[in-house]
Amino acid sequence: xxxxxxxxxxxxxxxxxxxxxxxxxxxxxxxxxxxxxxxxxxxxxxxxxxxxxxxxxxxxxxxxxxxxxxxxxxxxxxxxxxxxxxxxxxxxxxxxxxxxxxxxxxxxxxxxxxxxxxxxxxxxxxxxxxxxxxxxxxxxxxxxxxxxxxxxxxxxxxxxxxxxxxxxxxxxxxxxxxxxxxxxxxxxxxxxxxxxxxxxxxxxxxxxxxxxxxxxxxxxxxxxxxxxxxxxxxxxxxxxxxxxxxxxxxxxxxxxxxxxxxxxxxxxxxxxxxxxxxxxxxxxxxxxxxxxxxxxxxxxxxxxxxxxxxxxxxxxxxxxxxxxxxxxxxxxxxxxxxxxxxxxxxxxxxxxxxxxxxxxxxxxxxxxxxxxxxxxxxxxxxxxxxxxxxxxxxxxxxxxxxxxxxxxxxxxxxxxxxxxxxxxxxxxxxxxxxxxxxxxxxxxxxxxxxxxxxxxxxxxxxxxxxxxxxxxxxxxxxxxxxxxxxxxxxxxxxxxxxxxxxxxxxxxxx
Ligand code: UN1
Numbered sequence: 392x393x394x395x396x397x398x399x400x401x402x403x404x405x406x407x408x409x410x411x412x413x414x415x416x417x418x419x420x421x422x423x424x425x426x427x428x429x430x431x432x433x434x435x436x437x438x439x440x441x442x443x444x445x446x447x448x449x450x451x452x453x454x455x456x457x458x459x460x461x462x463x464x465x466x467x468x469x470x471x472x473x474x475x476x477x478x479x480x481x482x483x484x485x486x487x488x489x490x491x492x493x494x495x496x497x498x499x500x501x502x503x504x505x506x507x508x509x510x511x512x513x514x515x516x517x518x519x520x521x522x523x524x525x526x527x528x529x530x531x532x533x534x535x536x537x538x539x540x541x542x543x544x545x546x547x548x549x550x551x552x553x554x555x556x557x558x559x560x561x562x563x564x565x566x567x568x569x570x571x572x573x574x575x576x577x578x579x580x581x582x583x584x585x586x587x588x589x590x591x592x593x594x595x596x597x598x599x600x601x602x603x604x605x606x607x608x609x610x611x612x613x614x615x616x617x618x619x620x621x622x623x624x625x626x627x628x629x630x631x632x633x634x635x636x637x638x639x640x641x642x643x644x645x646x647x648x649x650x651x652x653x654x655x656x657x658x659x660x661x662x663x664x665x666x667x668x669x670x671x672x673x674x675x676x677x678x679x680x681x682x683x684x685x686x687x688x689x690x691x692x693x694x695x696x697x698x699x700x701x702x703x704x705x706x707x708x709x710x711x712x713x714x715x716x717x718x719x720x721x722x723x724x725x726x727x728x729x730x731x732x733x734x735x736x737x738x739x740x741x742x743x744x745x746x747x748x749x750x751x752x753x754x755x756x757x758x759x760x761x762x763x764x765x766x767x768x769x770x771x772x773x774x775x776x777x778x779x780x781x782x783x784x785x786x787x788x789x790x791x792x793x794x795x796x797x798x799x800x801x802x803x804x805x806x807x808x809x810x811x812x813x814x815x816x817x818x819x820x821x822x823x824x825x826x827x828x829x830x831x832x833x834x835x836x837x838x839x840x841x842x843x844x845x846x847x848x849x850x851x852x853x854x855x856x857x858x859x860x861x862x863x864x865x866x867x868x869x870x871x872x873x874x875x876x877x878x879x880x881x882x883x884x885x886x887x888x889x890x891x892x893x894x895x896x897x898x899x900x901x
Contacts, residue, residue: 392486392490393483394482394483394484394486394487394490395433395434395487397480397483398480398483398484398487398584398585398588398589399584399585399588400433400434400487400581400584400585401434402434402435403421403434403435403436403437404434404435404436404437404580404581404584405417405436405437406419406421406422406436406437406438406439406443406580406607406608406609407439407440407443407444407446407447407605407606407607407608408447408587408591408605408606409446409447409450409451409601409602409605410454410587410590410591410594410599410601410602410603410604410605410606411591411594411595411599411601412601414439414443414446414447416437416438416439416440416442416443417437418440419437419438419439419440419443419609420437420438421435421436421437421438422435422436422438422577422580422608423435424436424491424578424579424580424581425766426490426491426493426766427492427493427727427728427729427730427731427766427768428489428490428493428718428719428720428727428728428766429718429765429766430765430766430767430768433490433491433581434581436580436581436584436608438608438609438610438614439607439608439609439614441617443607444607444609444614444617447572447602447605447607448543448572448621448623448624450601450602450605451543451570451572451602451603451605452542452543452570452602452623453600453602454570454600454601454602454603455540455542455543455569455570455602457599457600458540458565458568458569458570458599458600458603459539459540459568459569461568463517463518463520463566463567463568464517464518466517466565466566466568467513467514467515467516467517467518467566468514469565469593469594469597469599470510470513470514470517470562470565470566471510471511471514472593472596472597473510473562473589473590473593474506474507474510474511474514476589476590476592476593477503477506477507477510477589478507480503480585480589481500481503481504481507482500483585484499484503484554484582484585484586484589485499485500485501485502485503486499486720487499487581487582487585488502488503488553488554488582489719489720489727490719490720491553491579491581491582492550492551492553492578492579492582492730493683493719493727493728493729493730493768494551494681494682494683494685494719494727495681495682495719495722495724495725495726495727496719496720496722497722498681498682498719499719502552502553502554502555503554503555505555505558505559505853506554506555506558506562508852508853508854509555509558509559509562509563509853509869509870510558510562512562512563512853512854512869512870513562513563513565513566514566516563516566516874517566520538520566520567520874520878522535522536522537522538522880523535523536527884528894529886529888529892529894530888530890530892531886531887531888531890532884532885532886532887532888532892533884533885533887534882534883534884534885535882535883536880536881536882536883537880537881537883538567538875538878538879538880538881539568539878539879539881540567540568540569540877540878540879541567541569541625541626541649541877541878541879542569542570542623542624542625542626543569543570543571543572543623543624543625544560544561544564544569544570544571544572544624544625544626544627544628544877545571545572545573545574545618545621545624545626545627545628546560546561546564546571546572546573546574546628547574547611547615547618547627547628547629547630547631547639548560548573548574548575548576548583548630549576549630549631550576550578550579550685550730551682551685551686551687551730551789552630552686553575553576553579553582553583554582554583554586556630556653556868557573557575557583557586558586559853559857559868559869560628560651560868560877561573561604563868563869563873563874563877564877565603565604566874567874567877567878568878569626569877570602570603570604570605571603571604571605572605572606572607572618572624573587573604573605573606573607574606574607574608574609574611574614574615574618575606575608576611577608577609577610577611578730578731580608583606583608584606584608587604587606590604611635616642619638619639619642619643620642620646622646622648624648625648625649625879626648626649626650626651626876626877627639627643627648627649627650627651628650628651628653628866628868629650629651629652629653630653630654630687631654632654632655632787632789633654633655633787633813633814633862633863633864635654636652636653636654636655636862636864637862639652640652640864649876650866651858651864651866651867651868651876652863652864652865652866653687653857653858653859653863653864653866653868654687654814654859654862654863654864655687655787655814655816655862655863656687656688656689656691656787656814656815656816656817656848656859656863657691657692657785657786657787657812657813657814657816658678658688658689658690658691658692658814658816658817658818658819658839658848658849659690659691659692659693659694659796659808659809659818659819659848660674660675660678660690660692660693660694660818660819660820660821660847660848661693661694661802661805661806661809661818661819661820661821661822661831662675662693662694662695662696662699662703662821663696663802663805663820663821663822663824663827664696664698664699665822665823665824665827666699666821666822666823667821667823667845668699668702668703668706668821670821670845670846671703671821672703672706672707672710674819674821674845674846674847675690675693675707675793675847676707676710676711676714677847677849677850678690678819678847678848678849678850679691679772679791679793680711680714680725680726680772680791681849681850682727682849683726683727683728683729683770683772683790683791684772684789684790684791684792685729685730685734685789685790686849687816687817687863688816688817688841688848688849688850688851689789689791689848689849690793690819690847690848690849691784691787691788691792691793691794692779692784692793692794692796692809693707693793693794693795693796694779694796694798694805694808694809695795695796695797695798696797696798696799696805697797697798697799700795700797703795704753704774704776704795707774707793707795708753708754708774711754711755711771711772711774712754714726714771714772716759716769716770716771716772717763717764717769718763726772726791727769728766728768728769729768729769729770729790730768731768732767732768734768734789734790735758735767735768735770735790737788737789737790738758738770738773738788738790738791738792739756739758739770741783741788741790741792742756742773742775742792744782744783745775745777745781745783745784745792745794746775748777748781748782748783749777749778749781750775750776750777750778750781750783750784750794751775751776751777752773752774752775753773753774753775753776753795754771754773754774755770755771755772755773755774755791756770756771756773757770757771758770759771770790770791772791772792772793773791773792773793774792774793774795775792775793775794775795776794776795777794777795777796778796779796779808779811779812780811784796785812785813787814796808801827802820802822802826802827802830802831803830803835805820806830806831806835806836806837809837810837810838813861813862814859814861814862814863815838815839815840815859815860815861815862815863816839816840816841816858816859816860816863817839817840817841817842817843817848817849817851817859818831818837818839818841818842818843818848819842819843819844819845819846819847819848820837820842820843820844820845821844821845822844822845828844828845831844832844838860838861839859839860839863840856840857840858840859840860840863840867841855841857841859851869852870853869853870854869854870854871855869855870855871856868856869856870856871856872856873857869857870857873858873
């Protein structure tokens with residue numbers, strides 16, 4: 392396939408890079424990657440060995456000493472060049488994302504666009520890593536706070552956003568003066584190799600040392616686990632399920648490391664009687680079936696006022712009947728495959744269980760077979776009538792299942808349902824009522840990290856801080872002042888007087 396050649400993906404690829412060079416271990420086993428789109432083998436990747444890991448971490452530690460000394464705007468210049476290179480490779484990289492992960496080509500290209508956008512954002516930010524100047528209580532004293540880089544930042548990314556979430560972390564972290572060590576999902580290592588090849592060109596052209604952006608590919612329970620316990624990595628940014636994140640967060644905390652956790656969501660859209668359905672329906676359908684329901688921001692619940700419930704239900708079922716499901720590289724399709732057959736089994740199992748708990752399957756749920764569906768990874772997105780307290784509704788199933796939940800009363804009743812889950816990532820309301828919208832956004836409103844009015848739950852822009860509350864983990868990545876989590880903060884007080892007054896007026900004469 393043309394995009395594989397363009398991105399430097401071979402039939403067999405190495406699984407560890409210090410940036411610039413690839414380590415050539417072939418003896419530690421390999422991952423054979425097949426596309427969920429057509430089930431065909433794409434390429435294989437040799438797993439990084441423990442010796443490789445040591446070499447990569449040592450190289451990164453050495454690189455940090457050079458990189459942190461480079462003025463932040465110069466680091467920004469490198470990130471600007473990376474953004475430009477990503478522009479050159481947007482089409483093939485978007486195609487590889489679609490082919491390896493299974494999301495539609497439009498969404499694959501959108502994901503690469505997120506990478507380009509975060510590069511642009513990081514370039515500007517490289518001149519704005521600001522702290523505050525504060526007034527000291529002591530005469531002729533000056534006080535301020537400043538931010539310093541941390542060292543190696545470990546990034547563990549998930550299969551569903553195989554490249555964008557890494558870029559959010561790596562580009563912000565880079566302008567902050569850190570070096571990054573990336574462990575991608577073992578389900579999508581090829582897109583990571585493609586990114587590393589792109590980076591390597593920029594790093595080489597600028598004669599930078601190895602180790603500024605490194606990549607290690609291996610099993611999560613060996614390599615990822617090792618990173619969690621590695622004291623040489625002061626910050627771990629982990630995207631994954633709540634189960635994975637709980638373990639990651641506690642392991643890193645046990646060694647007093649910092650972590651940024653971006654975990655599961657159980658995102659809801661509230662449709663009030665004042666909702667403009669012209670916006671709400673496409674917003675809900677895209678939120679529920681985009682990336683085949685495998686975004687952390689996927690719409691999993693719609694909380695619908697009883698007065699419009701039947702109408703919304705009918706329109707949604709009709710809209711689902713028109714969804715085209717098939718190869719993600721064919722742009723006429725709306726929905727691609729799930730990542731693998733294990734995900735399909737989880738989807739089927741969740742539907743079975745929710746029905747046993749009282750849910751009513753309104754449409755979809757079939758596993759597709761026959762021509763075009765040979766990979767066994769395609770399913771028909773499902774809509775289920777349900778109640779919020781059902782066990783399956785309370786848990787995130789990473790698949791296209793949309794639960795319809797009826798509410799009566801006012802927006803506060805809808806909010807009570809929305810907030811009554813353990814996750815807190817994204818939320819939305821569709822309403823033309825200012826009162827409803829403002830209540831939703833108020834401090835007694837949505838308890839999520841993201842709260843939208845008249846747009847869906849997914850598809851956040853990079854300029855905002857991304858992340859969620861409760862079991863979503865509390866981390867923030869990407870825009871706004873999320874950069875602060877990638878730096879260590881220091882408060883400085885400088886005395887330019889000829890006396891030594893103590894704070895709080897304490898007297899100490901010797
Ligand atoms: C994720 O699913 O991990 O807001 C990230 C969105 C995308 C990012 C999702 N911009 O849906």
